[in-house]
Amino acid sequence: MDDERAPREAGQGDRLGAEWETHRPAVFGVAYRLLGSVADAEDVAQDVWLRAAGSDLREVDDLRAWLVTVAARRSYDILKSARVRREAYVGPWLPEPLLTGPDASEPVLVDESVSAAMLLVMEELTPPERVAFVLHDVFELDFGRIAEVLDVSVPAARQLASRARRRVAKAKQSAPRAPKAERERVLATFRAAYQSGDLAGLVRLLDPDAVYVTDGGGKVSAARKLIHGGERIAEVMVRVGRQWQVDRIDLLEVGGELSLVCYRHGRIYSVDTVQITDGRITAYRRVINPDKLSHL
Known part of the structure; x- marks a missing residue:
């Protein structure tokens, strides 16, 4: 047989x-x-x-x-x-x-x-x-x-x-998808403002009704509730940026869309995807759960 x-x-x-x-x-x-x-x-x-x-x-x-x-x-x-x-x-x-x-x-x-x-x-x-x-x-x-x-x-x-x-x-x-060129422009400007700690620059790029979502999965320190409002989000991001001392931020394609990938000590700290409407960020989603980043 x-x-x-x-x-x-x-x-x-x-x-x-x-x-x-x-x-x-x-x-x-x-x-x-x-x-x-x-x-x-x-x-x-x-x-x-x-x-x-x-x-x-x-x-x-x-x-x-x-x-x-x-x-x-x-x-x-x-x-x-x-x-x-x-x-x-x-x-x-x-x-x-x-x-x-x-x-x-x-x-x-x-x-x-x-x-x-x-x-x-x-x-x-x-x-x-x-x-x-x-x-x-x-x-x-x-x-x-x-x-x-x-x-x-x-x-x-x-x-x-x-x-x-x-x-x-x-x-x-x-929530229509932003054109590729608009996404590139907004994210490049946002990255420069974030890296320099430019609070006013971040506020200009965030919609007044924007929402900020952080996924830490209980593995690292992260906001467990949504943060609302462009000014509030900008303040949180500047404070976190200073606290964690991000080495660099790359613009990479994640899920088919240009996104922000932040590094600390040469390793990926977060992957940030955004929703953009009329030239402003209306939703900022940050994954910092190490279990979700290990494959990267």
């Missing part, structure tokens, strides 16, 4: 080995969009690889769709249990930063759905809505596969995706 099985396994391994690197960004990408965690997405990708290596893929016509479906099913299981863990999380929760662009070590399909702002919008969806939206609107899987992942009927899967799409569209309309 071993001799009869060997040719099938060899052929299967050849196909998977040849196509895995092509499809891995999609496998990792669907898991990251569903979970908001680089570490969890990497674990899912490894699980999918092991599942695929032990499966007979000769009858699989669309390997990408098969792999993405397996990744989504595993992520859905994790996502349902993650809701319980989030309730015990210390302070505000933000998605784990994912470097994209030329600085990325992890290849991933990049679009608006990997941005911190969009991941936070999707965090407000129910797990089934999030899965239906990501699989259909981002990865273009048919509703038959989505229904299998969610264990619902095809009409129910359609309804879940439609409901999620309306909520995402409403959020995008209320």
Whole structure:
């Protein structure tokens, strides 16, 4: 029996080995969009690889769709249990930063759905809505596969995706994405003001109704409540900058958008993503939880 099985396994391994690197960004990408965690997405990708290596893929016509479906099913299981863990999380929760662009070590399909702002919008969806939206609107899987992942009927899967799409569209309309050139200009000016401790300069770049969110996860000192108001945020940032003595600030692409990466003693101290509207920062999100930065 071993001799009869060997040719099938060899052929299967050849196909998977040849196509895995092509499809891995999609496998990792669907898991990251569903979970908001680089570490969890990497674990899912490894699980999918092991599942695929032990499966007979000769009858699989669309390997990408098969792999993405397996990744989504595993992520859905994790996502349902993650809701319980989030309730015990210390302070505000933000998605784990994912470097994209030329600085990325992890290849991933990049679009608006990997941005911190969009991941936070999707965090407000129910797990089934999030899965239906990501699989259909981002990865273009048919509703038959989505229904299998969610264990619902095809009409129910359609309804879940439609409901999620309306909520995402409403959020995008209320906080439209700033043009790339405007983002570059605002962040470059903000970085210069922050590095020099220019309080007035920071206030000019922050919307009067801006909100500041810090994710320390209880691992480091961080504000456990949102800070509101441009002047108040600027004061906090200048004080923190002096206290922690940031070495330098790089402008790097995170989640498909230019962001601020701050260093202390040669190591990453924070990854800061922002929402910009009409030339001013309306939301400033800072991840300083070391567990969320270790992969960087």
